[in-house]
Amino acid sequence: MKSVLVLLLAFAFGHALERGRDYEKDKVCSELAMLGKDDFRSLSLIAYSRKFPRSTFEQVSQLVKEVVSLTEECCAEGADPNCYDTRTSELSMKSCQSDAPFPVHPGTSECCTKEGLERKLCMAALSHQPQEFPTYVEPTNDEICEVFRKDPKGFADQFLYEYSSSYGQAPLPLLVAYTKSYLSMVGSCCTSESPTVCFLKERLQMKQLSLLTTMSNRVCSQYAAYGKEKSKLSHLIKLTQKVPTANLENVLPLAEDLTEILSRCCESTSEDCMARELPEHTIKICQNLSKKNSKFEECCQENTPMNIFMCTYFMPAAEPLQLPAIKLPTNKDLCGQSTTQAMDQYTFELSRRTHVPEVFLSKVLEPTLKTLRECCDTQDSVTCFSTQSPQLKRQLTSYIEKGQEMCADYSENTFTEYKKKLAERLSTKTPNASPAELEDMVDKHSDFASKCCSINSPPLYCSSQIDAEMRDILQS
Numbered sequence: 001m002k003s004v005l006v007l008l009l010a011f012a013f014g015h016a017l018e019r020g021r022d023y024e025k026d027k028v029c030s031e032l033a034m035l036g037k038d039d040f041r042s043l044s045l046i047a048y049s050r051k052f053p054r055s056t057f058e059q060v061s062q063l064v065k066e067v068v069s070l071t072e073e074c075c076a077e078g079a080d081p082n083c084y085d086t087r088t089s090e091l092s093m094k095s096c097q098s099d100a101p102f103p104v105h106p107g108t109s110e111c112c113t114k115e116g117l118e119r120k121l122c123m124a125a126l127s128h129q130p131q132e133f134p135t136y137v138e139p140t141n142d143e144i145c146e147v148f149r150k151d152p153k154g155f156a157d158q159f160l161y162e163y164s165s166s167y168g169q170a171p172l173p174l175l176v177a178y179t180k181s182y183l184s185m186v187g188s189c190c191t192s193e194s195p196t197v198c199f200l201k202e203r204l205q206m207k208q209l210s211l212l213t214t215m216s217n218r219v220c221s222q223y224a225a226y227g228k229e230k231s232k233l234s235h236l237i238k239l240t241q242k243v244p245t246a247n248l249e250n251v252l253p254l255a256e257d258l259t260e261i262l263s264r265c266c267e268s269t270s271e272d273c274m275a276r277e278l279p280e281h282t283i284k285i286c287q288n289l290s291k292k293n294s295k296f297e298e299c300c301q302e303n304t305p306m307n308i309f310m311c312t313y314f315m316p317a318a319e320p321l322q323l324p325a326i327k328l329p330t331n332k333d334l335c336g337q338s339t340t341q342a343m344d345q346y347t348f349e350l351s352r353r354t355h356v357p358e359v360f361l362s363k364v365l366e367p368t369l370k371t372l373r374e375c376c377d378t379q380d381s382v383t384c385f386s387t388q389s390p391q392l393k394r395q396l397t398s399y400i401e402k403g404q405e406m407c408a409d410y411s412e413n414t415f416t417e418y419k420k421k422l423a424e425r426l427s428t429k430t431p432n433a434s435p436a437e438l439e440d441m442v443d444k445h446s447d448f449a450s451k452c453c454s455i456n457s458p459p460l461y462c463s464s465q466i467d468a469e470m471r472d473i474l475q476s
Contacts (some may be wrong), residue, residue, distance in 0.1 A: 024474065025075075025084040025085075028071055028075070028084075029071070029074075029075035029162070031401065032071055032075050033070070035073065037068065037399055039149070040071070041068050042156070043176070044064045044067050044068060045061070045064050045157060045160045045161060045164070045165045046160055046172070046175055046176065046179065047172070048060050048063050048064055048067075049160065049161045049162075049164035049165040049168065049212070050055075050164045050165065050168035050172070050175065051103075051127045051128070051168070052105070052127065052128050052129075052165075052359065053128050053131040053165035053166070053168050054101035054103075054128045054131070054165075055098055055102075055104065055128070055165075056104035057157075057158060057161045057162075058101070059102055059103045059104070060103060060161055060165075061157065061161070062102060063102045063103060064400060066091055066094075066102075067091075067227070068255060070083075070084070070088065070091065071302060072303065073087065074087055078297055080312055084254055087470050088120060088163070088181075089120070090114075091125050092111075092120050095108065095110035095111075095112075095123060096108070096111075097116065099288065104126075105126045105128065107122075107126050108123070108126065110122070111126065112294035112461075115235060118123070118449075122156060129460060130168070130169050130221040130223075130224045130225060130460065131165060131167075131168060131169075131221075131380040131460070132221055132458035132460055132461050133167060133451075133457075133458065134166035134167055134214075135162075135165075135216070136162045136163050136165075136166035136167070141189070141195055141196060141199050144186055144189035144190065145186075145189070145195060148186055148187075148190045149190060150423055151305050152187070155186070155396075156183050158185065158189075159179070159182070160179055160183075160187075162173075163178075163179055163182075164179065166358050167213060167214060167217040168217070169216075169217045169220040169221040169224055169266070170214070170216040170217035170220060171216055171220065171265055171266055171267070171268055171273065171274055172269075173268070173269070173270065173271045173272075173273070174209075174212060174213045174216055174274060175213065177209060177213075177271070177283045178206075178210060178213045178256065181206050181209060182206070183204040185198075185199070185206065189202060189332055195452075198384055200295050208304060208306055209309070211306045212274060212275060212278070212306055215278075215306065215309065215313065215475060216242070216265075216266075216274050216278075216308055218313070218456070219258070219262055219266075220262060220265075220266035221458070222234065222458075222459060223262040223263070223266050224266070225458075225459045225460045226362070226459055228259060228263055228360060230366060231259045232255050232256060232259040233347060233362055233365065233366065234358055234362050234459075235254070235255035235258050235259060235349060236252060236255040236344065236347055236348060236351070237256055237351045237358045237361050237362060237365075238317075238358050238455055238456075239251040239254055239289075240298075240347075240348050240351035240352050241317035241318065241319055241320070241352070241354075241455065242295075242312075242315050242316075242318060242349050242455070243292050243293045243296065243318065243360065244290055244318055244319075244320055244352035245292060245293065245320045245321070245349075246288075246292045248288060248344065248345060248348045250288045250289060251288070251289075251348065252344055252348070253288070254281075254284060254285060254288055254289075257281055257284060258281055259276045261274075261278065261281055262276070265277055274456075276359075278305065278306070278309055279305035279306075279309075280442060281309070282305045282308040282309045282312075283305075285300070285308070286299075286308065286311055287298035289312075293318070294316055295318075296312060296315070298311075299311035299312045299315065312334060313456065314456070315455075316411060316454070317355070317357075317411070317455050319355070320352060320353050320354055320355045321352050321353060323349075323352070323353050325353075326346065326349045326350055327393075328346070328368075328372065328389050328392060328393055328396075329343065329345075329350075329369070329372060330343045330385065330389075331375065331376075331381050331382050331385040333374075334369075334372055334376055335376035335381055337376075339373065339376075346369070347361075347365060352363070354400055355399050355404060356404050356407065357403070357407060357418040357452065357453055357454060357455060358455055358456075358457070358464065359452060359457045359458075359462040359466065360399070360400070360403035360407075360466065361400075362459070363463055363466060364396060364399045364400070368392050368396055371388055372388060372389070372392065375388060402470055403466075404447070406445075406449070406453070406466075406469050406470075407452075407453035408425070409421045409422065410449045410450075410453040410454075410455065411454070415446070415450065418446065418449065419442055419446050422445055422446060422449075423442050426438060426441050426442060426445070445469075447470055448465055451465070452465055452466065
């Protein structure tokens, strides 16, 4: 399995079917020969579902059909030497047609203004943003077996598409391993004399792989959205808010360690990168924080590393510490050799004092600190700091207050209680609103809170929603 998976991964990551170069053709042909048509096709379905998660099953299937067809034709013995280049050129041209049956991407039209290899490379680079809200819902055992018995291949294709498009930010080795295990389970249990018992047993055996896949998707999705530097900032904020009594020396190494793991593993071709690295990270979490916080101590009693990681990941923010207000970093702090240290220290101090979700703090902290750092490059950095700092401080304070208003009461109450308190606040704020208007406002604000007021809120979605909510607050 491992040698096959290495080839299989090389296909998915180095796969520029539109490039038309000899080495690409040779590599793809060797993969087809090694894997066989069925596994090659399954991998293509996983890879393109992952790459274009907002496309329909039909669009992805049509692209896979074209890719497998051209690969088979051009890798056949005695095929025209120009076959691969010709067919991939035809594929890129077909993608530019207004009625093309392939995945839709807003960047396609720009690629279509280019010619030759440049167009092919442009097409190959297209992908959709991460799917931050997985849409896959597993059917019941009876539903699974009913569909599987009617059409095993159709069931497998639909599952590969739905699961891979929903959890496409998980490292490809995990997606391949999990989907292969899942389909093997379905094949065994739907032909078993006792399907219910079989499913129960198989799911228990697959539990850790399932957890690793879904949790990897979560953390890698954020990493893809934020990038390396902002990911470190985000992890530092979250850890500090969970354990505000800890020292910077306790939480910063953990934030840096997780960020490095994600930079290595999220796009790794290694079969066991996440499986090896995340357990090592949980050991460091427990060493650094279990004695600083009773909830972390409880998490560290879980029986597997993945359960420990999941427990600490979903841990809510603690009550912030009541400490004197902190000042923004100064010219001396940011313009010397300890710039990063000063920014980390400020992020830590602000986070332990502030009761607002990470997506809010990350969104405002990054531009605030960036503006101050830019003062260091001006001719008179001292004057720049003295001018910018008061204004930035006012903006930062106002932003945090608005964020606290937007998420008020959410983390402290059940969702039903939260909606009740929200309705009371909104009816006081907008006394002239009709019952229907009030209900619409409650639904809109509560939907926002349910997605963006927790500690692990999705950054891409919430960034745009925060902007919209902020405008509503300013206009009201």
